[in-house]
Amino acid sequence: MKVTNYLLALAISFSTYGVFSQSQSVNIENSTINWLGKKIGGQHEGFIQIKSGKLELKNDQIISGNFTIDMTSITNTDLKDEGYNKKLVGHLKSDDFFGVEKYPTATFKITKATKFSNGKASVTGNLTIKDKTESITFDFVKNINHYTAKLEIDRSKFNVRYGSTSFFDSLGDKAINDIFTLDVKLVVNE
Numbered sequence: 001m002k003v004t005n006y007l008l009a010l011a012i013s014f015s016t017y018g019v020f021s022q023s024q025s026v027n028i029e030n031s032t033i034n035w036l037g038k039k040i041g042g043q044h045e046g047f048i049q050i051k052s053g054k055l056e057l058k059n060d061q062i063i064s065g066n067f068t069i070d071m072t073s074i075t076n077t078d079l080k081d082e083g084y085n086k087k088l089v090g091h092l093k094s095d096d097f098f099g100v101e102k103y104p105t106a107t108f109k110i111t112k113a114t115k116f117s118n119g120k121a122s123v124t125g126n127l128t129i130k131d132k133t134e135s136i137t138f139d140f141v142k143n144i145n146h147y148t149a150k151l152e153i154d155r156s157k158f159n160v161r162y163g164s165t166s167f168f169d170s171l172g173d174k175a176i177n178d179i180f181t182l183d184v185k186l187v188v189n190e
Helices: 002-015 082-093
Strands: 022-026 030-040 042-058 061-070 103-112 120-129 132-142 144-154 176-189
Touching: 042 176, 061 120, 120 144
Parallel strands: none
Antiparallel strands: 022 042, 022 176, 030 042, 030 176, 042 061, 061 103, 103 120, 120 132, 132 144, 144 176
């Protein structure tokens, strides 16, 4: 009788396993965000570090998630000349772009998501840069121990104006695309 009760309890616990949510924290050392910005006749790219992050899943669906990005960590990887590299990074951190002294972090909060289907879910959330918040939607791909996403961000919506044709006329070949891309790889601790 004890064995039967034990097996019954075990069967019930396995059948209800999917009912409980699962929390996953982001492994910030192994996660990456690669940025890419384009302009007429060229482009620049580099990395930004994740400061913290957490996902909550239930029944193979993301039910919540919060992420903080360390905007002071912006780097450039394409300029090999140390002087030009330092100048570009300094300009990106300045008030012309992300104003990291006043706005040292950016945040993303998931507001809704579809269930994963073939390892992919659609995720919508609120992205905040320079105290401006906009809703964005993107595909989130699940792998074994990490997730990937490609986000296209319109910087003009976050008051990042430098070289933007949304704010300035007659920029000619000095124009910088409003859309920049973030390739995100989130490694999670389970």
